[in-house]
Amino acid sequence: MTRFIFITGGVVSSLGKGLSAAALGALLQARGFKVRLRKLDPYLNVDPGTMSPYQHGEVYVTDDGAETDLDLGHYERFTGVASRRSDNVTAGRIYSTVLAKERRGDYLGGTVQVIPHVTDAIKEFIRADIVDEDFVLCEIGGTVGDIESLPFLEAIRQLGNELGRERALFLHLTLVPWIPSAGELKTKPTQHSVKELLGVGIQPDILLCRCDREIPPDARRKIALFCNLRPEAVIQALDVDTIYQVPVAYHSQGFDREVCRHFGIEPPAPDLGGWHRVVERVRAPEGEVSIAVVGKYTSLPDSYKSLAEALAHGGIANNARVKLDWIDSEIFESGDAIQRLENVNGILVPGGFGERGTEGKVMAARFARERNVPYFGICFGMQMAVIEAARNLADIPNAGSTEFGANADPVVGLMTEWMRGNVLERRSDASDLGGTMRLGAYDCVLQPGSLVHKIYGADRISERHRHRYEVNIHYKDRLEAAGLLFSGLSPDGVLPEIVELPGHRWFVGVQFHPELKSRPFEPHPLFTSFIEAALAQSRLV
Incomplete structure (x- = not known):
């Protein structure tokens, strides 16, 4: 019997619903349950694929090629359960589905309405593609009170009634702020948020209250009294120094125990030894490295959320603290800003789109190559490293990418066709931007004896992609003659897929996004090796 936990948020956004859902999933998993996590986003975009990172943060890509919300990255990192296309839906996709049915005549001439047609489509999504999961955790994006989220709240209200209390739980995440001028925590925002939720017919079963200090017992009793709950169902969620402390902290507050109590189950206590070990390494590492991340969206860390976590995982694997220096690549295009790279132990150039800041990324790749500093280029970062090598090693001064317009030597160009399994995918300049990239997991064959072959310890790997442009294979011979090794290729x-510089301390560029498959308990081998090389570099400085 599958049980459903619906997670809503109130008061303000960015309280950490996704992280809370992931931590609860990890706790239930540690008690022996099989879990699945899903995200329902109220915005009208079909998916976040065409949204600016400044609007939405990073786009997380699943193995089956879905462009999804970044919270799915939290879900995977905390539980290890691979997300699928069926685990994220937006209002845009829901409405598109409903309207497509209307155009086909599926509603037999009836008036199409939010209730029941839209809410039925949402409920259908929530219950679809479930096999033998014990718990399905559904996070509702946005904040209670937003007009966009009303159909989703109505849908989970209906579903809660249909399932009954023995199979449904409503969890509400709120804020209990400290007001310095009053010298106390205030419970009124939480009371108002619950009242707003009650206004749409949902009585929360558990309140998770974000706070920066302990909530006094009398304040918890007050919240419980005004929100129709037992005091034990008011769980405080204190700020912690690392996100990997969250499952441990929630367990200490009785969060997972209260969830089990609601459903009338008494599973074994969770084994959280792994989480304790990860936290210990984060808090008391033996070494430290400084990594410069040279990108386009560095003013918003959520733009590179999975990347930052994968670098932290590489640090955990090497028992080292990873200090990140977020650098806007545009600053390298004027003055002596390249000096900011003088004292770093490694340089990483991540993915991105568009021409802005590209020359700065090329300069960062050149600095790393010439100074023998460990370099990791991901997606766009690989392409810029190849362009730099073409210009300065292979004597192709006009090397560039057709992403920025026509040029004499398109070392990087638009992919027009590629194989996905046995299916030939085709694209053109006229294709829609949304959902038309090379997306999801693809195989890559590694060259024996190469650095990446040693790092992976395998002949063939599978990694997730998200890109529209590709290094032009026709330049392979000229670039390899100049010293750049193409150490990974598609099976055909x-x-x-991968380039490296033999003889360099550590210089690797990959067309895929390895950060999407890194976990705290299973750091990605490329990030582990990169941080190891950066540690070696730090000892030479």
């Missing part, structure tokens, strides 16, 4: 040998 047509698409370059």
